[in-house]
Structure formats: C-alpha cells, structure tokens
Amino acid sequence: MWTHFWNGYQHHIQDPGKQPLFLVLVGFISSFLFIRFSVRMIRRKARWWPGNVTPGGLHIHHVVFGLFFLLLGGIGAFATAGTHPWLDVFGLLFGIGCGLVLDEFALLLHLEDVYWSEQGRKSVDAVIIGILFTGLLLVGYLPLGVTPDSSVRWGLIGIICGNAVLTVVTLLKGKFWSGMLGIMVPGVSWIGAVRLARPNSPWARWRYSGRPRKYARSRRREGRWHRRADNSRQWLFDLIAGKPTPPGARPTRAHLLAERMAERVAERMAARLERRPYLPVEEQRVRRLARLNRLAARRAAAVDLGPHRNPPKPPAAASTAPASAAASASGPFAAQRSRRRAAAAARRRTTAAGRPRPARRRAG
Numbered sequence: 001m002w003t004h005f006w007n008g009y010q011h012h013i014q015d016p017g018k019q020p021l022f023l024v025l026v027g028f029i030s031s032f033l034f035i036r037f038s039v040r041m042i043r044r045k046a047r048w049w050p051g052n053v054t055p056g057g058l059h060i061h062h063v064v065f066g067l068f069f070l071l072l073g074g075i076g077a078f079a080t081a082g083t084h085p086w087l088d089v090f091g092l093l094f095g096i097g098c099g100l101v102l103d104e105f106a107l108l109l110h111l112e113d114v115y116w117s118e119q120g121r122k123s124v125d126a127v128i129i130g131i132l133f134t135g136l137l138l139v140g141y142l143p144l145g146v147t148p149d150s151s152v153r154w155g156l157i158g159i160i161c162g163n164a165v166l167t168v169v170t171l172l173k174g175k176f177w178s179g180m181l182g183i184m185v186p187g188v189s190w191i192g193a194v195r196l197a198r199p200n201s202p203w204a205r206w207r208y209s210g211r212p213r214k215y216a217r218s219r220r221r222e223g224r225w226h227r228r229a230d231n232s233r234q235w236l237f238d239l240i241a242g243k244p245t246p247p248g249a250r251p252t253r254a255h256l257l258a259e260r261m262a263e264r265v266a267e268r269m270a271a272r273l274e275r276r277p278y279l280p281v282e283e284q285r286v287r288r289l290a291r292l293n294r295l296a297a298r299r300a301a302a303v304d305l306g307p308h309r310n311p312p313k314p315p316a317a318a319s320t321a322p323a324s325a326a327a328s329a330s331g332p333f334a335a336q337r338s339r340r341r342a343a344a345a346a347r348r349r350t351t352a353a354g355r356p357r358p359a360r361r362r363a364g
Contacts, residue, residue: 018138020091025134027095032127035062035103040242043116063107066100069093102126116245124241129180136184159186166193174201198222301347 013022041049053060073094080086105126106114114120163186170179170192182189197203199218208215 013138020087021134021138023088023092024095024098025131025138027092027097028099028131028134031066031096031099032103032131035100036241039115043242061104061107061113062100063104066097066102066104069097070101071097073097098130099127102130116242118244120244121237121241124237125176132180133184163189166190169193169203172197172201173203174198196221297347297350301344 013019038049042051073090073092073096076090076093077087080090101108103123104115105123106120107123109122110119115123163182167179167182167189170182170189173192173195174197175192175195178188178192182192196214196218197208199208199215199222204215204218208218
C-alpha cells in the first residue's frame with residue numbers, strides 16, 4: 001500500500017515539480033485545522049490547553065504569527081532563488097502563514113474581533129476558497145485548461161473573455177461558489193449565469209423589480225433548493241470551525257474596550273467635579289439672573305444720580321423769593337425728583353449690603 005502511494009506521489013508530485021505547491025497546501029490545511037482546534041479548546045476553557053498568547057496583558061491574534069510566516073516564506077524563496085530543498089521548506093512556511101492569516105480574514109475585513117459571530121464565517125469561506133484553488137492548481141487544473149506552452153488563438157481568447165463575463169454575471173446573481181469554481185473549471189459559471197438569480201442578489205434587485213412572476217419563481221427556488229444547501233453548508237462549517245455565538249450573548253472585544261474607555265472618562269469627569277462642584281441648572285439660572293439684576297440696578301442708579309450728584313446752588317435772588325411761588329413753579333417736578341432720590345438711596349443701601357466695601361487708600 002505504501003509502495004503504491006509513494007509511486008503515485010513521485011509520478012504526480014515530484015516528477016512534474018509540484019512538491020513546493022503540495023507543501024504549501026499541506027501547510028495551509030494543517031495550520032488551519034490546528035488553529036481552529038486551538039481556539040475551540042480556548043473557547044471551552046480546557047485546563048490542559050495553553051490558551052491565548054498574552055504577554056503583558058496584550059492579546060496577540062494568530063494573524064500576527066501568520067504574517068510572520070508569510071514574510072519568512074516569501075522572502076526566503078526569493079533569497080534562495082527557488083533552489084531545492086529551500087524552496088520546499090519556505091513553501092511549507094508560506095502555507096502555514098496562509099492558513100493563519102485567512103483564518104482571521106473577517107477581523108482584517110471588519111477591523112473588529114468578530115471571530116465567533118456570523119461575520120466571522122467569512123474567514124471560513126476565504127480558507128475554503130484558498131484550499132480549493134491550491135488543490136485545483138496542484139491536480140493540474142488551470143483557467144480553462146490553458147497551459148503556458150500551448151499556442152494562443154483568437155477563438156481561445158474569445159472563450160476566456162466570454163467565461164470572464166459569465167463569471168461576473170454568476171457572482172452578481174448571488175451564486176458565489178459557482179462563480180469561483182467557474183474561473184478554474186469551464187462550464188460551471190455558464191450554468192450559473194443562465195439560471196435564475198437568488199432573490200437577495202444585486203441582479204434580482206436590478207432585473208426582477210418589474211417582473212413579479214420571475215421574482216416569485218426565484219423565491220420559491222430559494223426556499224426549495226438554496227436554503228437546504230445553505231443549511232448543509234452551515235452545518236459543515238459548524239463542524240469544522242465551531243458554532244458562532246448568538247448576537248447579544250457575549251460582547252465583542254471592541255465593545256468591552258469601548259466600555260472601559262467610557263468608565264475612564266466618567267472617572268475623570270467625576271474627579272473634576274469634585275474639585276469644582278457642579279450646580280444644578282435651575283440654581284445656575286437663579287444665580288445668573290441675580291447677577292444681572294444687580295448690574296441693572298447699578299446702571300439705573302448711575303443714570304438717575306448723574307445730574308443730581310452736585311446740584312447747582314440757587315441764586316441769592318431766588319432765596320428771597322416767596323416760598324409759595326417756588327413751590328407753585330416746581331411742585332410736581334420736585335415731588336418726582338424726591339421719589340427718584342429715595343429709590344436711588346434704597347438701591348445704594350441694598351447694593352452696599354450685598355457686596356464688600358472697597359479698601360480705603362492710605363494717604364502718603
């Protein structure tokens with residue numbers, strides 16, 4: 001058995017020179033399976049498993065290690081000019097980096113830790129697409145079966161362009177897997193482009209808005225076939241990557257960080273208020289109105305007392321005039337001036353009682 005396997009490996013992998021690509025695929029699959037097993041053990045809080053890498057309290061995601069392996073494998077392959085056995089070693093390291101980085105593809109896409117949410121399933125999609133493409137390249141599938149040494153003809157160029165257009169149509173119709181497979185395997189995207197679009201796809205919003213019958217057929221087909229396929233795919237992804245956390249059951253890391261920042265801001269504001277006590281809005285309004293009333297009283301007193309601070313002395317001839325004539329000449333105006341003076345004196349007393357007296361200057 002092992003002899004037959006080894007002969008097949010030499011015939012299909014080593015002799016065509018595909019061993020570096022095979023090691024990339026091996027590192028890709030093994031790193032993805034290992035890191036998924038690791039995070040599931042951490043999620044279950046298994047005591048025998050090491051857990052997260054948190055030096056100094058900082059949680060380091062495995063995408064950081066994946067970037068390190070990608071750089072090491074890529075730079076090493078260029079530095080050694082693709083010579084054996086270095087190309088095989090760096091190909092394995094590059095595959096390990098691909099698995100670690102694509103496992104957190106959703107984190108890079110959303111810039112948020114959505115690993116165990118529904119958005120985190122984009123990482124599983126990215127990993128499966130990467131493994132599928134690498135496997136197709138390994139077994140000999142090239143886009144439309146074109147090899148580098150084959151002669152290029154205008155008919156072949158036309159077929160390639162037509163396949164590209166039909167692949168775009170298939171993707172717009174919401175058939176992601178058919179479109180991605182159609183890039184490598186000819187004919188898959190053609191079938192997807194001819195069939196009805198999914199009801200939530202951009203093609204359905206553009207083309208089926210004025211065709212209620214076709215839109216109804218698309219919804220029936222979605223409920224009959226596509227929903228079953230989606231449930232099967234969801235079950236497979238749950239088996240491989242773990243079931244996502246329901247929304248609201250556990251806050252994300254970004255939400256926890258936001259809560260901690262809000263608590264710190266609240267503590268700082270409380271410390272500032274302790275230094276300068278905060279007054280209610282009503283009390284602030286009452287004090288502001290009282291200050292405005294005092295200022296208005298001062299201005300009114302200055303205006304009323306302005307022309308009467310140093311009243312001119314009456315002439316001597318006026319002093320000899322009869323008192324009855326002076327009273328009859330300025331009777332109503334004198335009463336008005338007396339009332340104003342009494343009111344001004346009362347305001348001065350009130351103002352003086354409510355403010356400190358200025359210090360007297362000493363002479364000399």
